[in-house]
């Protein structure tokens with residue numbers, strides 16, 4: 001007994017038994033893990049000891065005060081793991097998700113202003129016509145006299161790619177023209193599924209990066225008989241080449257304009273964005289900011305290049321699944337859908353009148369400006385509540401870079417039944433931030449925390465609380481029991497120095513798409529026949545819609561919904 005290794009501080013914390021000798025509890029958490037994740041918080045509280053690979057003890061955290069420390073006060077201690085940073089660097093380049101410490105801070109300093117409200121106002125007119133084009137593509141599929149079942153997932157996904165590429169890169173890949181496949185958008189779409197197939201190799205990344213040069217890494221990929229690894233390398237090369245081409249063109253256009261030369265776009269992709277929107281995209285704003293900043297703050301070319309793939313990748317699947325989730329909820333809640341449509345119609349009618357436009361301009365086609373769109377209270381409540389109950393990214397990893405102590409707002413029980421109010425965290429302890437459990441915490445959101453109820457964001461007259469206020473939605477005044485999230489006090493977009501930089505963009509995009517689609521289209525659940533099929537949201541890495549039958553769950557992600565044109569009765573509440 002005396003020779004046994006000293007017990008780690010986490011061994012005292014209660015948690016589930018080890019489920020597998022190799023995978024610990026990880027497969028339960030990350031493979032269709034919604035129920036398992038929520039049960040952990042219910043049973044053990046805001047800090048739970050779980051087992052990682054080879055039984056390594058980790059801390060699973062949803063406690064508000066602990067998260068204030070992890071993403072806020074002590075964020076320099078709780079950093080991304082080497083596996084995450086190095087893996088991202090290989091795949092996406094030297095962007096925000098691949099850097100730590102001073103380099104990351106420098107990149108954020110340059111990029112934060114790019115995602116300001118002022119720039120969102122400028123970018124909304126890039127997105128609005130694309131959402132209308134998506135709507136037109138869906139309407140084309142409708143028979144003249146009835147409803148039609150459409151798998152919305154690929155369409156929402158094409159729309160999202162087009163918004164982020166046009167607004168992010170200032171480049172159109174015509175993603176809403178399925179006949180015009182582009183190798184860049186195909187690569188971005190294949191990236192996450194390919195990566196998931198070799199997820200178990202991820203822990204080896206730091207060892208390989210530290211011990212093998214690029215030449216030998218390439219040789220390894222050649223020699224190893226692992227097809228998804230070779231495919232991943234191909235995708236990375238395609239993304240890198242396409243981004244470099246766009247970047248070179250952008251720089252050329254940029255310096256030509258700076259010297260007062262020709263204002264025309266050079267490439268088809270640039271021209272397709274339309275002259276009106278030229279130079280208003282994220283990369284153009286970044287290039288201008290970079291050129292006018294001091295030498296010490298300036299990003300290198302490779303850092304700018306790295307942001308291109310990072311922004312497109314980070315903004316793609318997350319926003320796609322969130323938009324799909326909203327549409328699915330609207331389809332299954334016709335009253336909510338009607339109320340929302342009514343509010344949008346009212347908002348557009350008022351704006352049309354304020355601009356002195358005649359009735360000839362159909363209200364459905366009116367584009368609300370940024371501030372009016374953001375101010376629609378019910379739309380805001382529907383988006384907030386969906387992002388709270390169903391956060392697209394549910395779990396994030398961190399590791400302690402030095403020893404520290406983690407305080408808790410509510411004590412948890414030790415394995416021998418004592419109360420624990422703070423936890424000693426040795427250097428190198430792996431932490432899982434549970435965005436999902438935090439967003440479902442009954443102490444913060446009330447006993448109906450897991451119920452989707454948009455009214456929690458509204459007062460009794462249906463108005464929303466002050467701009468960022470969550471006073472009614474949050475069931476407590478105690479600051480220790482509040483989450484440090486950047487968006488509506490929830491953890492969906494995280495908080496602190498590594499919070500989602502694109503959250504305003506995502507919010508704007510989702511609101512615009514929903515407003516555009518439901519102005520003219522009605523959504524309802526699909527006919528599933530007699531075999532008992534249901535749409536089921538599987539939580540692996542992201543939350544993804546699939547079909548579930550009594551005999552099992554389909555592997556293929558899909559969101560089949562019935563759509564038809566809106567009728568007068570679809571505004572009734």
Ligand code: HEM
Pocket residue numbers: 096097108168310311312314315316318319322391392393396397492493494497498499500501502503505506
């Ligand atoms: C509903 C949609 C979205 C969700 C739920 C979401 C969520 C998140 C979360 C949780 C993080 C923190 C990740 C971590 O620390 O490991 C993050 C980071 C990030 N997100 Fe988003 N995101 C969304 C949309 C977007 C969009 C549209 C963009 C770009 C326009 C974007 C760009 C980024 C970037 C660049 C980071 C890295 C920030 C950094 O490390 O400094 N995201 N996002």
